[in-house]
Amino acid sequence: MEAGLPAELPRLSRTAPRAATGIVHLGLGAFFRAHGAVYLDEIMAAQGGDWGIVGVSLKSPGTRDRLAPQNCAYTALELGPEGRTPRVIDSVVEVLVAPEDPQAVLDVMAAEGTRIVTLTVTEKGYCHNPSSGSLNLEHPDIRHDLSAALPVSAPGYIVRALELRRAAGLRPFTVMTCDNLPNNGRVLRGVVLELARQIDPALGDWIAAEARFPSTMVDRIVPATKPEDIAALAELTGTNDQAPVMHEPFRQWVVEDEFVDDNRPDLAAVGVQMVADVTAFEHMKLRMLNGTHSSLAYLGYLAGHETIADTAADPVFADFVKHLWAAEIIPVLTPPPGEDLNAYADALFQRYANPAIRHLTWQIAMDGSQKLPQRILGTLAEAHAAGREAPGLTLAVAGWMRYVGGTDEKGGTIDVRDPLADRLHSLSSAAATPAEKVAALLSVREIFSAEMAEALQPSLTRSYETLVQKGARAAAAEVTP
Numbered sequence: 001m002e003a004g005l006p007a008e009l010p011r012l013s014r015t016a017p018r019a020a021t022g023i024v025h026l027g028l029g030a031f032f033r034a035h036g037a038v039y040l041d042e043i044m045a046a047q048g049g050d051w052g053i054v055g056v057s058l059k060s061p062g063t064r065d066r067l068a069p070q071n072c073a074y075t076a077l078e079l080g081p082e083g084r085t086p087r088v089i090d091s092v093v094e095v096l097v098a099p100e101d102p103q104a105v106l107d108v109m110a111a112e113g114t115r116i117v118t119l120t121v122t123e124k125g126y127c128h129n130p131s132s133g134s135l136n137l138e139h140p141d142i143r144h145d146l147s148a149a150l151p152v153s154a155p156g157y158i159v160r161a162l163e164l165r166r167a168a169g170l171r172p173f174t175v176m177t178c179d180n181l182p183n184n185g186r187v188l189r190g191v192v193l194e195l196a197r198q199i200d201p202a203l204g205d206w207i208a209a210e211a212r213f214p215s216t217m218v219d220r221i222v223p224a225t226k227p228e229d230i231a232a233l234a235e236l237t238g239t240n241d242q243a244p245v246m247h248e249p250f251r252q253w254v255v256e257d258e259f260v261d262d263n264r265p266d267l268a269a270v271g272v273q274m275v276a277d278v279t280a281f282e283h284m285k286l287r288m289l290n291g292t293h294s295s296l297a298y299l300g301y302l303a304g305h306e307t308i309a310d311t312a313a314d315p316v317f318a319d320f321v322k323h324l325w326a327a328e329i330i331p332v333l334t335p336p337p338g339e340d341l342n343a344y345a346d347a348l349f350q351r352y353a354n355p356a357i358r359h360l361t362w363q364i365a366m367d368g369s370q371k372l373p374q375r376i377l378g379t380l381a382e383a384h385a386a387g388r389e390a391p392g393l394t395l396a397v398a399g400w401m402r403y404v405g406g407t408d409e410k411g412g413t414i415d416v417r418d419p420l421a422d423r424l425h426s427l428s429s430a431a432a433t434p435a436e437k438v439a440a441l442l443s444v445r446e447i448f449s450a451e452m453a454e455a456l457q458p459s460l461t462r463s464y465e466t467l468v469q470k471g472a473r474a475a476a477a478e479v480t481p
């Protein structure tokens, strides 16, 4: 991503000194740098405090290599429909690359000053079975972490660091996930306890009794930074920042107020909603935002749209997504306290339509096998149980099936990124007819339960046939009255 910029531009640098470390963040991607790290930057700018973030990349050194020469400072560029606002973020104090030095990561997680470990490791980083939520003991990273003292997985790092803290007589840290999973804190607690008990039952008991795993709902649209974004930012600010993040104006963070010894930054002071139970907020966001994001990603991609904004600007898909909210999603959703779901849907449409945000349909289409259950299948199951038709969401699942088949509507190859990509591709290509393809993909139990597969099969087969015959755009028009 090194963008060619004029050599005389100064490299971005910090605007505030490094705070002492209070948080270790696992999975330092663009999302957390444009969301959690911004809130923490605002807190420390206003009140000071020792909540500096050590970011950990669990796989590759790219983010560290771009951030280190600028002392971990970077620009968060807000992209509104009417203009751009840059802010330099100083809350990240160091970046570690786990595979280069796993012990260094464990050391900082086990340090007394570290009171919170946050995570954005994406759905697949939890090493669980998405349909059941339990730890996948056959996962290669988990098999590794069960026997080796230096881990590779996020649950492995958490368990080994807590083991070190217990041995040193320290309090555990709070583990706060910021990924788009329902009951994310409970899922993470479950996988951590399962792994810990396999290693040492007493350690598992200590974590269960003493550590805390608040669930959270996080929201901000943050497309991957592109080389042209770096060049445009340099023009705007006159500074060379090789690690900026681009984000929309909107943000929301709802957090269960469950921290070890109540030790946490003053999140409420910067607009974080501190609640006793986040479930209704998570459902609203996962089903209304992420569910329609994925629907537009598969169908929009197949129809030849590059971004969500392009898809939302197509009147067929604009009507389609509004219909999904009004007729299929909202009727089976309980609103969280203080939220009006129709107003939430209207605001979502404005966010999707923001032309300054170039969020690729291809990017959102990634990892569908990990995303479908909580984004779309939950709504479909509840609609079925209530005797309601949901042809739009059924079409979205058909769109995913067509997408993972690997060939677009013009016969081009799709670069499918998914941990199950190879299996999904072989299942689809080994089946001859649309009906057989649908049946083959419905047999993937990590995604579809047996009851779900049986309930969906007839309508999904019809939907898939329409999609193949008429294309995504016409099929979307057909299910929108």
Ligand code: CS2
Residues within 6 Å of the ligand: 180, 218, 219, 220, 221, 222, 289, 290, 293, 294, 363, 364, 365
């Ligand atoms: C998107 C999300 O990539 C995706 O799958 O649906 O990253 C989405 O942009 C965020 O959850 C918005 O908060």
